[in-house]
Structures are given as structure tokens and as C-alpha cells.
Amino acid sequence: MYFTRRTILKITGVGFAFFAFLPKMVFAATNTIRTVRTGVQPGNKTRLVIETALRPNYSINYETNKIIITLSNTTANNYLNPSLAGGTLVKSITQVQSGNKLQIIADLLKPVNAIPKDQIMVLSPNGDNDYRLVLDFVAGQSVTNNAKTEKNENKNTSSKKYVIVIDAGHGGKDPGCIGRGGTKEKVVVLSVAKKLKTKLDSIGFQTYLTRSNDTYLKLGQRASIGEKKHADLFLSLHANANPSRAMKGFSIYTLSEKASDEEAQKLADAENAADKIEVDGFEQFSKDIRIALSSLQQHAVAEMSEEYAKGCAKHFKNMKITQQPGPDVRHAPFAVLRSTVPGALLELGHLSNSEEEKLLKSSSHQNKLVDAIVKSIKTYNFDV
Numbered sequence: 001m002y003f004t005r006r007t008i009l010k011i012t013g014v015g016f017a018f019f020a021f022l023p024k025m026v027f028a029a030t031n032t033i034r035t036v037r038t039g040v041q042p043g044n045k046t047r048l049v050i051e052t053a054l055r056p057n058y059s060i061n062y063e064t065n066k067i068i069i070t071l072s073n074t075t076a077n078n079y080l081n082p083s084l085a086g087g088t089l090v091k092s093i094t095q096v097q098s099g100n101k102l103q104i105i106a107d108l109l110k111p112v113n114a115i116p117k118d119q120i121m122v123l124s125p126n127g128d129n130d131y132r133l134v135l136d137f138v139a140g141q142s143v144t145n146n147a148k149t150e151k152n153e154n155k156n157t158s159s160k161k162y163v164i165v166i167d168a169g170h171g172g173k174d175p176g177c178i179g180r181g182g183t184k185e186k187v188v189v190l191s192v193a194k195k196l197k198t199k200l201d202s203i204g205f206q207t208y209l210t211r212s213n214d215t216y217l218k219l220g221q222r223a224s225i226g227e228k229k230h231a232d233l234f235l236s237l238h239a240n241a242n243p244s245r246a247m248k249g250f251s252i253y254t255l256s257e258k259a260s261d262e263e264a265q266k267l268a269d270a271e272n273a274a275d276k277i278e279v280d281g282f283e284q285f286s287k288d289i290r291i292a293l294s295s296l297q298q299h300a301v302a303e304m305s306e307e308y309a310k311g312c313a314k315h316f317k318n319m320k321i322t323q324q325p326g327p328d329v330r331h332a333p334f335a336v337l338r339s340t341v342p343g344a345l346l347e348l349g350h351l352s353n354s355e356e357e358k359l360l361k362s363s364s365h366q367n368k369l370v371d372a373i374v375k376s377i378k379t380y381n382f383d384v
């Protein structure tokens with residue numbers, strides 16, 4: 001990469017160095033950094049918040065006493081003045097521009113372990129805030145030199161196998177809906193689930209079925225399989241029935257996050273609480289907000305689910321699979337989706353419609369559905 005200008009600026013007062021290597025080219029739809037701030041969370045966690053104008057695309061690397069967050073298609077903020085709270089692990093923040101990538105380097109007082117995925121959240125704009133990439137971490141063991149070397153040699157090539165849990169709805173004593181021709185939902189969805197597993201395994205995903213035969217499982221059990229397997233994505237497969245036999249088409253759902261219940265209301269509180277991090281010491285927050293903070297992660301999961309579901313709807317439509325009239329993604333409080341794993345519930349079509357009942361039974365249409373789902377998984381950004 002060729003640089004026309006190179007600026008190094010140090011603001012010593014706040015222990016913050018800023019390096020801007022400004023590229024010659026100007027990239028389209030460029031993201032920018034609004035603010036960077038830190039705060040202390042319960043359990044002596046450090047929270048690092050990077051606020052950006054657009055949804056951030058990021059990767060995270062670790063070096064000894066450093067966390068390096070690389071944001072693609074992002075430019076440095078020359079006026080960035082990080083707000084670093086006392087009592088956190090972050091000593092200073094540095095911006096390094098390299099081409100259209102911006103690295104935010106957090107220099108730490110102590111080493112940390114790689115941050116678990118459920119401690120990394122992207123929040124959508126609300127109130128005065130733009131998009132926020134939120135990282136929570138505690139002091140841990142240093143990332144070894146081996147890990148560091150490996151990272152340098154394998155830049156941008158992730159060897160991580162993404163884990164997908166496929167849930168074939170119903171089963172055993174619960175047939176699900178039954179078509180006029182006698183086709184049972186539990187049979188159709190199990191067949192699609194198995195085909196999907198085979199396909200995903202063949203292209204390098206790690207997949208698990210919640211059930212691989214005609215067994216009855218409670219919804220909570222299904223959801224907990226996603227958590228136990230540390231799934232990156234949970235897909236619950238179903239087929240629909242409608243009193244109107246003319247009704248047909250697929251539909252995609254994510255867990256509702258509207259304030260339709262108490263938990264949903266706490267989410268909104270958590271969203272606000274996340275940005276009070278400049279306040280030193282968590283004790284200053286009320287107990288209610290402290291409880292609500294756990295639902296902040298649920299909010300992050302909801303966002304990832306929404307992202308997946310939108311992409312999924314797109315691929316179904318691209319493959320000319322009939323869509324049920326209405327919005328691309330719907331939301332409802334499905335118990336099976338209540339977990340820390342991003343996911344969606346796919347109604348693959350209507351068994352109550354005789355035309356679709358035939359399709360859903362046919363192997364060729366099941367393969368088409370599987371292809372659409374595989375595409376949606378391959379294009380889903382697992383790291384956001």
C-alpha cells in the first residue's frame with residue numbers, strides 16, 4: 001500500500017498516541033470512529049466501547065498486553081479523545097491506519113485471554129449513540145508467543161470451524177402440523193435437517209442435530225443443546241399450517257425483542273446502562289440495571305439473529321422459493337430461540353397448502369431448501 005502522507009501525533013496528557021497513515025485512495029462507504037471509552041463492569045471487568053458511524057466489521061487479535069481490533073473500511077478520527085476510566089485494564093488507545101483498515105490498539109496493564117464471543121457485542125444506534133462495538137474482559141494469562149506467531153502467519157485466515165445446531169421441530173408424540181395428504185411436519189423437517197447437516201459437514205462446518213430420529217424434545221432442551229455445543233448459529237426448522245388452504249410460502253422468524261414483556265423492557269434499560277460506563281465503579285448503578293445488564297447480551301444475540309435472518313430471506317427469494325406475503329423477517333417469542341446463541345426459526349412452507357405439501361415431501365424441493373439455507377450460512381458474517 002502506498003502512502004502519500006504519514007502523520008504521527010502524540011497526545012501525552014491522556015497517555016494516548018495517534019498514528020494516521022493516510023492512504024492516497026478514498027474508499028466508498030467508509031466507516032469512522034466516533035469515540036472510544038472504557039469503564040468498569042461487575043466482576044472487575046473492563047468494558048471497552050468503540051463507537052462508529054456505521055455497523056463495524058471487525059476482527060480481534062491479541063499480542064502481549066495488547067488487544068488489537070481491526071476495523072475494515074474505516075478511517076481514523078484525528079480528533080479522537082478516548083475517555084479512559086480509572087480502574088480498568090486499558091492504559092492507552094492508539095489508532096493505526098493501514099490502507100482502508102483501521103486498527104484500534106488497546107495497551108493493557110495486564111495480559112488478557114482471548115475474549116469469549118459472548119463478551120463481544122455490537123449494538124445498534126439509540127438515542128445519542130451510534131453503533132457500538134462493546135468488549136468486556138478481565139485480566140488473564142498472556143497470549144503465548146506461539147499464538148502470536150501463528151496469528152502473524154495466518155493473517156485473516158481463520159481455521160475456526162463454525163458450529164451450527166440444526167433443530168428439526170417437533171418429533172415423537174408431537175407430529176407438528178399435518179397436511180391434507182397426511183404429511184407430518186416432524187418427518188419433513190427431520191429429512192431437511194439431515195440433508196442440511198450432510199451438506200454443511202461436507203463444506204467444513206461442525207454441525208449437530210437436536211434430534212436425529214423421531215424423538216420428542218422439550219423446547220428448552222433444544223435451546224440448551226445450542227448453548228452446550230457453543231453453537232455460532234441455531235436453526236429451528238418447521239413447516240407451517242394455515243386455516244386458509246390458499247396460504248403458502250416460507251417465512252423466517254427471530255426471537256422478539258419488543259417491549260412486549262418485562263424482560264424486553266429490561267433490554268431497553270440495559271441499552272442505556274451500557275453507555276453510562278464513564279461513571280467509575282459499578283456500585284453507582286441500581287440493582288435493577290445490574291440485573292438488566294445480562295440482557296444486554298441478549299440484545300447482541302438478537303441483532304446477530306436479525307442479520308442472519310435477513311440474509312436467509314434474501315437467499316430463499318433468490319432461489320425463487322415462494323415467500324409468504326409479509327415482511328422478510330418476523331419476530332415472535334419462540335421458546336426454542338431463547339438462548340445465548342444467535343438463531344432463527346424457519347417455516348419452510350405450508351403443509352396446509354396441497355401444492356406445497358407435495359413440494360415439501362419431494363427430495364428435489366428439500367434439496368433446494370437446503371441449498372438456500374447453506375448459502376445463507378456461507379454468507380453470514382459469524383464474527384459480527
Ligand SMILES: [Zn+2]
Nearest residue numbers: 169176238239
Ligand atoms: Zn412447527
